[in-house]
Amino acid sequence: IVRLDGVPMIQDGSNRGMLFLLQEVTEIRRLEKMRSEFVANVSHELKTPVAAVKGFAETLLGGGVKDEKTARSFLQIIYDENERLNRLIGDILELSKIESKRAQLECSPVHLIEFFDSLLETLSKVAEKKNISLNATVPEELFMEGDEDKLRQIFINLISNAINYTQDGGSVNVNVVNGQKADGTETVVFTVRDTGMGIPRKDLPRIFERFYRVDKARSRSSGGTGLGLSIVKHLVELHHGSISVESDLGIGSSFILELPLLQEGSH
Numbered sequence: 001i002v003r004l005d006g007v008p009m010i011q012d013g014s015n016r017g018m019l020f021l022l023q024e025v026t027e028i029r030r031l032e033k034m035r036s037e038f039v040a041n042v043s044h045e046l047k048t049p050v051a052a053v054k055g056f057a058e059t060l061l062g063g064g065v066k067d068e069k070t071a072r073s074f075l076q077i078i079y080d081e082n083e084r085l086n087r088l089i090g091d092i093l094e095l096s097k098i099e100s101k102r103a104q105l106e107c108s109p110v111h112l113i114e115f116f117d118s119l120l121e122t123l124s125k126v127a128e129k130k131n132i133s134l135n136a137t138v139p140e141e142l143f144m145e146g147d148e149d150k151l152r153q154i155f156i157n158l159i160s161n162a163i164n165y166t167q168d169g170g171s172v173n174v175n176v177v178n179g180q181k182a183d184g185t186e187t188v189v190f191t192v193r194d195t196g197m198g199i200p201r202k203d204l205p206r207i208f209e210r211f212y213r214v215d216k217a218r219s220r221s222s223g224g225t226g227l228g229l230s231i232v233k234h235l236v237e238l239h240h241g242s243i244s245v246e247s248d249l250g251i252g253s254s255f256i257l258e259l260p261l262l263q264e265g266s267h
């Protein structure tokens with residue numbers, strides 16, 4: 001540790017106050033840096049679709065495109081990019097809500113088998129398009145306390161990713177079991193496993209960061225915003241849970257979540 005003027009500091013009792021101050025300053029600087037990086041990233045991410053919409057609209061307005069097929073394909077690009085912009089704005093607002101601590105849990109007992117039945121029904125259309133088999137194994141009478149809307153968002157993000165990053169004909173499985181932590185707290189352990197492309201080992205520690213993507217082009221072309229997993233991580237932490245990932249390149253990935261069975265303070 002060095003002082004702000006670069007002089008090394010001795011960590012004895014007399015310098016403790018100074019050390020504390022330094023840690024505060026370092027933390028504030030770190031947060032400022034994160035915030036300015038986030039703003040830079042957001043601007044960049046927003047500019048890309050806006051530029052695409054503008055460019056293709058200008059070409060169409062210029063009247064240079066005579067055949068209808070090309071014109072339609074340009075309109076489709078405009079539509080898709082606009083949709084992505086919409087998702088991006090939604091994700092950014094969601095993330096800022098969670099990060100500013102305005103997000104609070106509205107807990108109720110969630111019957112997990114019913115929860116996954118309805119969720120998988122919603123997602124089955126996307127899976128069918130890629131001929132991916134999508135299944136969930138959930139104990140019949142298992143209820144957990146949680147915020148159903150937020151749990152939905154967690155699993156929609158994880159399962160959509162699993163479908164997205166798995167080749168046609170693969171499979172995505174959700175497995176739910178009771179668990180227990182070392183201190184005796186009862187938990188529910190969820191595993192979302194896919195037979196997809198996997199994630200390189202070096203990228204694993206970073207995939208929960210905002211806007212971090214292993215393959216930018218692939219994420220963009222599949223409509224990804226790069227924010228899904230950071231939203232998931234925040235929502236899991238809001239539930240006092242934890243999330244980890246295991247992956248083998250070319251074989252598949254597993255996202256493992258452990259959430260408390262009951263939420264403290266909601267009784």
Ligand code: ADP
Pocket residue numbers: 161162163165194196197198199207212213214215219220223224225226227228229230253
């Ligand atoms: P995106 O919108 O790009 O999917 P996410 O935050 O959801 O953003 O995920 C971050 C990155 O992690 C993705 O761009 C992708 O590279 C990688 N990733 C996430 N889930 C999977 C998965 N199931 N299999 C392979 N790669 C994944």
